Amino acid sequence: MEELLGQVALRFSRLPMFPFFDLAHYAASVLSLKEQPGAVDVSYRSPIACWFSAMLYCFGGSILSSLMLAEPPVGFLANTTNVLLASSVWYLVFYCPRDLAYRCFCFLPIRLLLAGMKEVTRTWKITGGIAHAHQHYKNVWLIMIVVGWARGAGGGLISNFEQLVRGVWKPETNELLKMSYPVKISLIGAVLFTMQHISFLPVAKPNLMLYYTSFLVITKVIMMLTDNAFTPLAPFEKVLVGLLFGLHPPCPEASEAKVPYNGASSDYDRTTAGETSDSVKRRHAKKTE
Amino acid sequence: MEELLGQVALRFSRLPMFPFFDLAHYAASVLSLKEQPGAVDVSYRSPIACWFSAMLYCFGGSILSSLMLAEPPVGFLANTTNVLLASSVWYLVFYCPRDLAYRCFCFLPIRLLLAGMKEVTRTWKITGGIAHAHQHYKNVWLIMIVVGWARGAGGGLISNFEQLVRGVWKPETNELLKMSYPVKISLIGAVLFTMQHISFLPVAKPNLMLYYTSFLVITKVIMMLTDNAFTPLAPFEKVLVGLLFGLHPPCPEASEAKVPYNGASSDYDRTTAGETSDSVKRRHAKKTE
Amino acid sequence: MEELLGQVALRFSRLPMFPFFDLAHYAASVLSLKEQPGAVDVSYRSPIACWFSAMLYCFGGSILSSLMLAEPPVGFLANTTNVLLASSVWYLVFYCPRDLAYRCFCFLPIRLLLAGMKEVTRTWKITGGIAHAHQHYKNVWLIMIVVGWARGAGGGLISNFEQLVRGVWKPETNELLKMSYPVKISLIGAVLFTMQHISFLPVAKPNLMLYYTSFLVITKVIMMLTDNAFTPLAPFEKVLVGLLFGLHPPCPEASEAKVPYNGASSDYDRTTAGETSDSVKRRHAKKTE
Numbered sequence: 001m002e003e004l005l006g007q008v009a010l011r012f013s014r015l016p017m018f019p020f021f022d023l024a025h026y027a028a029s030v031l032s033l034k035e036q037p038g039a040v041d042v043s044y045r046s047p048i049a050c051w052f053s054a055m056l057y058c059f060g061g062s063i064l065s066s067l068m069l070a071e072p073p074v075g076f077l078a079n080t081t082n083v084l085l086a087s088s089v090w091y092l093v094f095y096c097p098r099d100l101a102y103r104c105f106c107f108l109p110i111r112l113l114l115a116g117m118k119e120v121t122r123t124w125k126i127t128g129g130i131a132h133a134h135q136h137y138k139n140v141w142l143i144m145i146v147v148g149w150a151r152g153a154g155g156g157l158i159s160n161f162e163q164l165v166r167g168v169w170k171p172e173t174n175e176l177l178k179m180s181y182p183v184k185i186s187l188i189g190a191v192l193f194t195m196q197h198i199s200f201l202p203v204a205k206p207n208l209m210l211y212y213t214s215f216l217v218i219t220k221v222i223m224m225l226t227d228n229a230f231t232p233l234a235p236f237e238k239v240l241v242g243l244l245f246g247l248h249p250p251c252p253e254a255s256e257a258k259v260p261y262n263g264a265s266s267d268y269d270r271t272t273a274g275e276t277s278d279s280v281k282r283r284h285a286k287k288t289e
Numbered sequence: 290m291e292e293l294l295g296q297v298a299l300r301f302s303r304l305p306m307f308p309f310f311d312l313a314h315y316a317a318s319v320l321s322l323k324e325q326p327g328a329v330d331v332s333y334r335s336p337i338a339c340w341f342s343a344m345l346y347c348f349g350g351s352i353l354s355s356l357m358l359a360e361p362p363v364g365f366l367a368n369t370t371n372v373l374l375a376s377s378v379w380y381l382v383f384y385c386p387r388d389l390a391y392r393c394f395c396f397l398p399i400r401l402l403l404a405g406m407k408e409v410t411r412t413w414k415i416t417g418g419i420a421h422a423h424q425h426y427k428n429v430w431l432i433m434i435v436v437g438w439a440r441g442a443g444g445g446l447i448s449n450f451e452q453l454v455r456g457v458w459k460p461e462t463n464e465l466l467k468m469s470y471p472v473k474i475s476l477i478g479a480v481l482f483t484m485q486h487i488s489f490l491p492v493a494k495p496n497l498m499l500y501y502t503s504f505l506v507i508t509k510v511i512m513m514l515t516d517n518a519f520t521p522l523a524p525f526e527k528v529l530v531g532l533l534f535g536l537h538p539p540c541p542e543a544s545e546a547k548v549p550y551n552g553a554s555s556d557y558d559r560t561t562a563g564e565t566s567d568s569v570k571r572r573h574a575k576k577t578e
Numbered sequence: 579m580e581e582l583l584g585q586v587a588l589r590f591s592r593l594p595m596f597p598f599f600d601l602a603h604y605a606a607s608v609l610s611l612k613e614q615p616g617a618v619d620v621s622y623r624s625p626i627a628c629w630f631s632a633m634l635y636c637f638g639g640s641i642l643s644s645l646m647l648a649e650p651p652v653g654f655l656a657n658t659t660n661v662l663l664a665s666s667v668w669y670l671v672f673y674c675p676r677d678l679a680y681r682c683f684c685f686l687p688i689r690l691l692l693a694g695m696k697e698v699t700r701t702w703k704i705t706g707g708i709a710h711a712h713q714h715y716k717n718v719w720l721i722m723i724v725v726g727w728a729r730g731a732g733g734g735l736i737s738n739f740e741q742l743v744r745g746v747w748k749p750e751t752n753e754l755l756k757m758s759y760p761v762k763i764s765l766i767g768a769v770l771f772t773m774q775h776i777s778f779l780p781v782a783k784p785n786l787m788l789y790y791t792s793f794l795v796i797t798k799v800i801m802m803l804t805d806n807a808f809t810p811l812a813p814f815e816k817v818l819v820g821l822l823f824g825l826h827p828p829c830p831e832a833s834e835a836k837v838p839y840n841g842a843s844s845d846y847d848r849t850t851a852g853e854t855s856d857s858v859k860r861r862h863a864k865k866t867e
Binding site: 077097169 | 356357358359425426429430431432435436449458460461462463465466467468530533534535
């Protein structure tokens with residue numbers, strides 16, 4: 001039984017991404033771009049900005065990890081076939097007469113299939129990023145995690161700059177301040193595969209790929225069907241955050257800190273350093289005005 | 290006759306840019322910086338921000354193409370002579386007593402000469418960028434076009450970040466959303482010279498340089514004299530955009546899409562996927578709120 | 579006497595930064611992050627954005643100089659010990675029960691000690707940056723100054739993007755438009771050490787390091803005690819700016835320029851180029867609207 005599972009995992013880990021899974025990734029990415037507020041408008045006002053935005057959605061992870069490792073960020077264009085494939089998908093989704101391509105991709109079973117296949121490519125991207133980082137920095141686990149994460153989470157992490165291309169600027173939020181589910185699960189994946197890579201996790205890579213991908217695909221499909229009501233990470237997150245950062249929402253320190261932004265810190269000054277730190281206090285006060 | 294033209298083109302293509310054409314490029318760039326709203330004010334409040342902004346105007350193409358090919362973006366500073374030349378021009382234009390230098394450069398014939406000579410440097414930059422990209426990525430035409438474009442369009446493409454240096458932030462527009470004439474013509478030039486480079490265009494490089502530069506200089510001078518009323522690309526653009534993206538301005542899809550930003554897409558959902566895609570629809574609705 | 583000073587300077591210049599001075603740098607940086615408006619709030623909402631922000635404060639100079647020289651900006655993560663040290667300081671300052679660590683670091687004598695030691699690391703960073711730039715570009719003084727400055731001024735120069743991580747966006751100001759004292763003094767240090775490096779300044783490197791560091795530490799301590807009333811650079815700056823840029827504050831040109839942003843330039847057009855430049859003028863007017 002275990003041998004059979006190992007066989008399946010090995011075969012699965014050798015699955016080629018090109019062309020079908022890549023195609024699904026492009027389609028799912030371009031669909032989510034088209035559903036951004038204002039994107040259809042941009043596609044009519046400036047096809048070139050729309051195309052560039054679509055490329056950031058499709059190849060964002062590759063661009064971000066190139067930047068992190070000081071490799072040419074235009075490198076992804078060297079893979080002309082993939083760029084043409086992604087551009088065709090972009091063209092069909094945005095400019096197909098009577099919006100046929102978009103309507104067709106939005107048919108629920110097709111949409112679920114695309115989303116599931118896109119999640120499969122995520123695993124491949126994370127492991128690819130980790131292997132790539134390992135070539136540059138042998139066994140530096142922090143860099144392996146960060147590059148794997150960047151490659152897996154893709155466009156998410158650079159969404160502020162992707163939006164800027166379309167003339168949208170939302171500085172008050174970003175994927176680090178309010179992580180979306182794909183960004184979170186990519187981080188977990190990057191940590192797991194890095195631990196596996198430095199032999200910290202006693203599991204074979206093909207098996208881990210199979211387990212992780214199954215988890216990704218299943219949760220994604222359930223989330224799509226239940227309208228995001230299903231959040232598999234929330235309970236673990238709550239416990240972990242509670243343990244590490246002692247975050248009891250109606251915590252007095254936090255609430256104090258919220259009203260006058262660094263009021264809390266001035267209070268502490270007052271009680272500890274007393275008279276002598278008055279100059280420091282005044283300086284802080286001036287800063288916050 | 291043809292031989293004579295070939296001779297002229299060959300001589301023209303060997304024209305050295307340093308120092309006169311480079312100087313004209315710096316002067317025209319710094320003049321257009323000074324005419325930006327708020328630039329004079331910044332030059333008095335913070336000479337260093339003004340200088341940095343001027344360098345981004347003068348060497349923007351070089352910086353951008355370095356970033357694209359993962360070469361040191363400070364590399365342009367290694368060419369100390371050119372940096373000192375550009376800095377001198379910046380100093381004269383901004384701080385010359387009684388604004389003499391600026392008044393002098395603004396005298397129409399001089400201004401036309403500077404603008405014409407600046408357009409000549411554009412051709413050299415585009416071909417330089419393409420040759421540079423070819424060294425890194427042999428015959429990858431997409432990268433050659435992109436790097437040639439970045440080098441030619443120069444500061445235009447990074448104008449959002451150049452403005453940020455001066456404390457100005459206009460996220461609602463950028464050179465991809467609303468391309469200016471120099472950015473458009475640089476893109477066309479990059480495409481033409483790349484096609485010539487990969488032997489797709491049956492014309493010698495010196496001849497293409499002569500034709501393209503003549504076109505650049507003549508259109509630029511006419512545009513300056515006619516107050517931008519002359520837009521040589523507009524008719525071709527209209528036809529091309531109409532063919533490729535089916536953009537009939539009062540098109541029902543576009544206008545629908547404009548009112549509620551992705552209202553169009555929700556409509557399509559309703560008609561195609563029907564009841565089953567209701568969860569997807571609700572998710573979209575939530576996103577757009 | 580002079581020999582004794584030389585001996586002291588030599589010993590001083592061999593002082594190891596790791597671990598105590600590095601630790602003080604991390605503590606002082608994280609403290610100043612915690613005192614930013616909104617930082618405490620972010621630390622509760624998203625520990626990961628807060629951690630990333632803290633890393634930008636601690637390793638900003640290293641990241642910026644890596645970007646400038648096209649080296650991997652994630653390179654600082656390869657020094658796992660230092661990253662863990664900085665992360666521990668961040669954790670203690672932000673999440674220590676009853677805020678003990680922060681209260682303790684805010685005790686004035688400790689705060690002064692940390693600030694003084696942080697200034698010592700600045701000298702080491704500037705000389706390190708200059709030596710690093712020299713490896714890439716032999717004796718290109720402009721690049722040596724810029725990289726030394728970036729390494730020394732650290733997070734300051736990228737503060738706009740550091741703030742963006744925390745969801746704060748203040749485009750109307752940046753460290754080039756309104757340089758803070760550490761950024762200014764780092765620039766002066768970078769110029770001095772570069773001049774020493776290319777044998778333009780007749781002083782031994784250890785001696786210069788001793789003098790410059792003493793100046794840094796003393797001015798920093800006085801500034802903290804006098805509530806920033808002491809500004810050692812202001813008089814020199816005024817003279818230098820007056821000489822170079824002729825900035826007499828109530829200068830008619832400057833005030834004119836301030837009211838209608840480039841009104842001044844249009845005036846000059848009118849008086850010099852007269853009728854013929856009318857088209858140019860109208861174009862400017864259109865731009866400024």
